[in-house]
Amino acid sequence: MKLNVLLFGVTKDIIGGTTTSVTLEDSSVLGLKSKLFDDYPKLKGLNSLLIAVNNEYADDDLIIKSSDEVAIIPPVSGG
Amino acid sequence: MKLNVLLFGVTKDIIGGTTTSVTLEDSSVLGLKSKLFDDYPKLKGLNSLLIAVNNEYADDDLIIKSSDEVAIIPPVSGG
Amino acid sequence: MIEITESVLDTNKVINSVMDPGCGGLNVFIGNVRNNTKGKEVVHLEFEAYYEMAINELQKIAEEAKSEFNVSKMAIVHRTGKVEIGEAAVVIAVAAPHRDAAFKACRFAIDTLKQTVPIWKKEVFEDGEVWVSAHP
Amino acid sequence: MIEITESVLDTNKVINSVMDPGCGGLNVFIGNVRNNTKGKEVVHLEFEAYYEMAINELQKIAEEAKSEFNVSKMAIVHRTGKVEIGEAAVVIAVAAPHRDAAFKACRFAIDTLKQTVPIWKKEVFEDGEVWVSAHP
Numbered sequence: 001m002k003l004n005v006l007l008f009g010v011t012k013d014i015i016g017g018t019t020t021s022v023t024l025e026d027s028s029v030l031g032l033k034s035k036l037f038d039d040y041p042k043l044k045g046l047n048s049l050l051i052a053v054n055n056e057y058a059d060d061d062l063i064i065k066s067s068d069e070v071a072i073i074p075p076v077s078g079g
Numbered sequence: 080m081k082l083n084v085l086l087f088g089v090t091k092d093i094i095g096g097t098t099t100s101v102t103l104e105d106s107s108v109l110g111l112k113s114k115l116f117d118d119y120p121k122l123k124g125l126n127s128l129l130i131a132v133n134n135e136y137a138d139d140d141l142i143i144k145s146s147d148e149v150a151i152i153p154p155v156s157g158g
Numbered sequence: 159m160i161e162i163t164e165s166v167l168d169t170n171k172v173i174n175s176v177m178d179p180g181c182g183g184l185n186v187f188i189g190n191v192r193n194n195t196k197g198k199e200v201v202h203l204e205f206e207a208y209y210e211m212a213i214n215e216l217q218k219i220a221e222e223a224k225s226e227f228n229v230s231k232m233a234i235v236h237r238t239g240k241v242e243i244g245e246a247a248v249v250i251a252v253a254a255p256h257r258d259a260a261f262k263a264c265r266f267a268i269d270t271l272k273q274t275v276p277i278w279k280k281e282v283f284e285d286g287e288v289w290v291s292a293h294p
Numbered sequence: 295m296i297e298i299t300e301s302v303l304d305t306n307k308v309i310n311s312v313m314d315p316g317c318g319g320l321n322v323f324i325g326n327v328r329n330n331t332k333g334k335e336v337v338h339l340e341f342e343a344y345y346e347m348a349i350n351e352l353q354k355i356a357e358e359a360k361s362e363f364n365v366s367k368m369a370i371v372h373r374t375g376k377v378e379i380g381e382a383a384v385v386i387a388v389a390a391p392h393r394d395a396a397f398k399a400c401r402f403a404i405d406t407l408k409q410t411v412p413i414w415k416k417e418v419f420e421d422g423e424v425w426v427s428a429h430p
Contacts, residue, residue, distance in 0.1 A: 008342060008412065009414030009428065010414075010425040010428040010429075013425075045430075046428055047427060047428065052347055052412070055347040055350050071344055071412075073412050075427040076408070076410065076413060076414060076427075077413070077415040077425070077428075078343075078348075078372060078383075078407055078408060078412075078413030078414070079372075079383065079384050079404055079407050079408040079413075087206060087276065087278055088206060088278030088289050089278075089289040089292040092289075124294075125292055126292065126293065126294055131208070131211055131276065134210050134211040135211075152276050153278070154291040154292050155272070155273070155274065155275060155276055155277060155278060156272070156278055156289070156291040156292075157207075157212075157247075157275050157278070157279065158247065158248050158272040158277075169306065170305065170306055173305060177326070177380060179329040179379050180330065181326060182325060182328040184322075184323070184324035185321070185322070185323055186320075186321070186322035187322075187393065187396075187397075188309070188319075188320035188321075188322070189318060190313070190317060190319070190320060190389075192315065192316060192318040192391070193315040193316055194316065243315050244313060244315045253326075257325070257404060260323075261323075261397065261400075261401050264321075265397050268393060
């Protein structure tokens with residue numbers, strides 16, 4: 001499955017751009033994270049890395065559909 | 080000693096007016112309180128009754144001078 | 159800014175008085191006049207202060223807050239006279255480098271104010287009036 | 295009032311949005327941009343939000359605050375884009391019948407916001423910039 005993923009904060013600098021295209025064999029959230037860590041090892045240096053699916057934080061075992069809005073959420077720092 | 084005492088809140092209603100004149104034999108703060116409770120028994124029904132001397136809360140054993148500014152402080156309820 | 163006034167309180171002015179470029183956290187408490195007390199409808203409130211002593215006690219609160227907590231600036235203004243429903247009776251603003259101190263100092267200030275500052279509140283109802291907290 | 299905006303925050307408007315004649319206690323938190331972080335001079339900040347999700351998460355905070363504490367109204371506004379020293383990045387206002395709930399709900403809101411809401415802060419220094427909290 002080919003997925004377009006939204007990027008924010010420091011992940012824009014690490015991956016480049018405001019979105020990135022990822023081709024997944026394992027289309028679970030965990031599969032997406034593993035692929036991202038493989039492709040961009042610098043992501044492993046972050047304090048945390050969460051995935052949001054359709055504007056909600058997603059558990060590792062959630063299966064992503066190609067129609068979902070998917071975003072990488074690096075450590076938040078609002079306020 | 081004759082003393083002029085400032086009145087606030089509910090003590091204005093109990094004693095009447097915004098000041099009252101008190102003649103003291105025992106010029107300690109405790110002496111003043113005793114005299115007030117004798118003259119105006121309704122004061123005993125208040126949650127508390129403190130005396131301020133020169134804009135500071137005064138202990139019972141403080142001796143009042145005739146030049147001091149003395150006030151009766153019923154339970155405060157600001158805020 | 160420590161003030162007791164008969165005028166309507168200007169919250170913005172109080173907040174601006176503690177603004178400080180070194181402070182990341184501001185906490186503000188506004189004590190408003192409620193339309194009821196224990197379910198009984200309130201028409202308005204009247205506040206009376208022993209002015210000089212109340213100013214003294216407010217200054218003590220601000221000084222103690224600054225020495226107890228890591229706060230930079232504190233402002234306390236209290237209204238006297240007739241105060242209508244929904245109007246502010248008291249505004250406290252605290253600026254601190256970090257938010258924890260701002261919250262704690264603001265809470266300390268309003269709690270202490272209610273215990274020590276010689277200001278008295280009279281609740282006026284349709285059928286009478288009562289000095290708050292005077293009697294058990 | 296739940297809002298994320300690039301405009302300068304209007305504290306008064308946020309406070310007024312929670313005003314309620316049944317509420318005696320209002321607590322307000324203002325998070326301002328400090329001129330330094332760990333002693334290093336900050337030029338300005340830049341905030342970025344994942345807008346739709348951030349609004350969702352802010353709404354969750356307001357709903358949870360209302361169900362956890364006895365509060366009537368809560369407003370949260372957060373700024374995005376470039377924010378100068380001394381300007382507010384976030385304003386939270388809470389109205390409650392009694393002050394204890396107002397203080398607790400406001401503290402809960404800012405603490406939770408900092409943990410869950412997808413907003414990112416970049417500190418800009420004279421010699422570089424850094425996404426706050428990204429790295430250990």
